[in-house]
Amino acid sequence: MIVGIDLGTTNSLVAVWRDEAPQLVPNVLGSVLTPSVVGLDDQGQVLVGQAARERLQTHPQLTAALFKRHMGSAQEIALGKRKFRPEELSALVLRSLKEDVERAFGEPVEEAVISVPAYFSDAQRKATRIAGELAGLKVEKLVNEPTAAALAYGVHQKDKETSFLVFDLGGGTFDVSILELFEGVMEVRASAGDNFLGGEDFDTALIQHFVSSQRQDKHFPDVNVPGMRNRLRCEAERVRHALGQQPTATFSLAQGGRQWELAISQDDLQHVSASLLERLRGPVERALRDARIRVADLNEVLLVGGTTRMPLIRKLATTLFGRFPAMHINPDEVVALGAAVQAALKQRAAALEEVVLTDVCPYTLGIETVEQFGRVLESGHYLPIIERNCVVPVSRVKTIQTLHDNQTHVLVKVFQGESRLVKDNIALGELSIPVPARPAGEVELDVRFTYDNNGILEAEVKVPASGEMHHLVIENNPGVLAPQEVRQRLAALAQLKVHPRDQMVNTTLVARLERLYQEHLGEVREMLGNMAGSFQQALASQDVECIAQMRESIAHRLDELERSPWQ
Template identity: 85%
Template sequence: MIVGIDLGTTNSLVAVWRDDSPQLVPNALGSLITPSVVGLDDQGQVLVGQAARERLQTHPQLTAALFKRHMGSAQEISLGARRFRPEELSALVLRSLKEDVERAFGEAVTEAVISVPAYFSDAQRKATRIAGELAGLKVEKLVNEPTAAALAYGVHQKDRETSFLVFDLGGGTFDVSILELFEGVMEVRASAGDNFLGGEDFDAALVQHFLSSQRQDKAFPDVDSPGLRNRLRREAERVRQALGQEATATFSLAHGGQQWEQVISQDELQKICAPLLERLRGPIERALRDARIRVADLDEILLVGGTTRMPLIRKLAAGLFGRFPAMQINPDEVVALGAAVQAALKQRAAALEEVVLTDVCPYSLGIETTAQFGRMYEAGHYLPIIERNCVVPISRVKTIQTLHDNQTQVLLKIFQGESRMVKDNIALGELSIPVPPRPAGEVELDVRFTYDNNGILEAEVKIPATDEVHSLVIEKSPGVLSPEEVRRRLAELAQLKVHPREQLVNTVLLARLERLYQEHLGEVREMLAQMAGSFQQVLGTQDTGRIADLRAAIEQRLEELERSPWQ
């Protein structure tokens, strides 16, 4: 069985193709959305999703979020005494989604199409594939999130030529892609984006604004505490969402017997977020320029990603494009639905007409060279071999020569980026190639880059003088695990104990009660403590009926409390 997965910075979803349409699959709590949060409980068992998210502020040392932003890097994240790579944490999320589908349909899930930001680098794409492998999934296909959104909207089923732009602003990344449909071919004309711009950054701006307003108050607590930082971020998210419905919202923090509040209006939010809104313009302009298309020639604008719910984002999009964008499909769900459509296309589902998808290489890819200026030589220059927004799959070759007499080695350094000097681009790896010792410039090397539909770069170097061909194995690609390392970490993950699924709904409620207890004071705190104590007592009886009844009553009371959190 093959599934489509939206592995998001903030939330993740899984969908399957059933009854000639994509269907989202709920998790153990009955929710379609699983927070991309992983933690360990007090017994060292793994928690994934809402249960882990509830413990972010109460047990920050045992909980991790936003690890997608570190995919493709060598960074490790500590959960208690254990250290995890971003791929491993992502694998635990993927494994949880895989198990949700297997329990729902009683079939083994063996393969997945996973969505990635269009602007993900080679290393980030490889890390995503490895995360799938660690989760026990075969990942032959990665689909760019904007392309998945277009598939979900059924753009591929239209019988006329159509051009459209996908504006995808999620929790942690921003992508913009321009696509065209003609004669059953969906072609990505251009992609651009920012891998560090999303809803989390808008929340961070709100937190910073709130902290600046309290700077003069000497009683204000130390915000270096991880638990307090997570509380502030959660409150910022609540305020941002509230401002989507109301003219004003109150940012509040209770700590140490005191409470601090600040009223924020929609106009103030726009001023606070002005630098972030300005950053959205650059990728849009670059994509339009690279695609050689005018805004007036676009047939549709699709808004994708939960952050596009913000009125100021919709207002910005309407102003930039001179029309109201399409949001008929839930922006949180559209990418997962599209990934399921891609999975069905991969399976050649009978209900889907044949559609050919083409994509582009989001970055320029090249090598370091030495430039000659008269009699002077300067190292560190960038020679692009594949330029950004070329249609993939693509293969390009460029010829270089040796620089020194009797040179016996050429060190080929590979980079991605758009800057003239390699120091300002991202190093992907390097390969040392033996060459025959001859006078400078006499030995030529044909360097061929091949970039496939999954965004994976391969390179080979041919020396015409000897007919030798060297396949490029990137030995120093930052953040990419070796096959041996993958096998070792797969064995380690298999030994982790996962919190029992049947207890998860009760674990989430206890974690929520603990979080709210820390957030509140006085009578509300006493009430929460009594609820938690009563629920733990009933859990001890193992009477499923009594547990379910009390859980429902407590959840209803908590919903009322969180709608008016400082009443």
């Protein structure tokens, strides 16, 4: 079975193709959204999803979130005494999703199509594939998130000629893609984006606004403590979501018997987010320019990603495009549904035989060269080989020459980016190429870049004078694990003990009670303590029916508490 997975910054989802339509698969808690959070419980067993998310505030040293933002880097995240790379934490989320499908359908899942932000770099894409491998999945394809979203919409309109703009603002990334659908062919015309712009950044702006309002209070707690940072982030997320439903919300923090509050309106949110809203305009304008299409020529604008639920984002989109954007499909779910459509295309599902998908390389790829200005040689210049928004798969070649007499090696440095100078672009790797010792300019090298449908770059350098061919192995890139390291980390993950899935519902409720106990004061705190004690007694009795009844009763009371005004 091939599944489609939306591996998100905040939440992840998995979907399958069933009965000629994509279908989301719920997790063990009955929700289709699995928080992209990983932690260890008090016995050192792995927790994934909501149970781990509930412990972000109470056990910050044992819990990790937002690790997608570090994919493709060498950063390690500590959980207790152990350290994990972002792709290892992502693998644990992927493995949990894989098990959800296997539990639901009773058959093994071995392959997956995983969505990635359109603007993910070569290293980030490779890290995502490695995460899939560590989770026991063969990653059949990486599909760009806006493309997946358009697939989910386009399946129902494949007999029409349509132009889409997909505005995808998720928890951690922002992508824009422009696509055309005609005669069963879905063609991506252009993509642009920002890998560090999403809902989490709006939460950060709210936190900074709240903390700034309390800076005169000498009793205000230290916000740099990990547990406090997580509490503030959770509260900021709650306030942001509340402002999607009502004109004002109260940002509140309780600590040490004291409480701090700040009323925040939708206008306040727009003011503190002004710089973020401005950053959304650049990728939109670039994508339209590269696609050579006018806003008036777009048939539809699709909002994708949970952050697009914010009224100010919808207002901005309406202003930018002069029309109300479409949200026919749940913006949290559309990417996973589209990934399942892509998985079905790989399986050649009968209902999708007529759908053909083309995509683009979202960024320019090139090498460092030396430019001559009169008699002055100046290094550090960028020679594009594959320019952004070329249709993939694509292969391009550029020829360069030696610079010095009797030169024996040429250092080929590969970069990604749009700037004229390589210092302002992203270094991907380098390779030293041996060349015959001859006068300057007599030895040529053909540098060929090939960018495939999965967004993976391959580079080769041919030296016609010697007939030698060299394949570029990305070196000095700490964000990409070598095959031997992958095997070692796969073995280490296999030794981790995973919290029993049949106990996850109870574990999540216990963690939720503990979080709410820390958040509240007075009578509410006392009530939560009594509920926690009663539930622990029920768990100790091992009476399944008693536990289920009490769990349902307590969950209902907690839902009411969290829906009520902040205590």
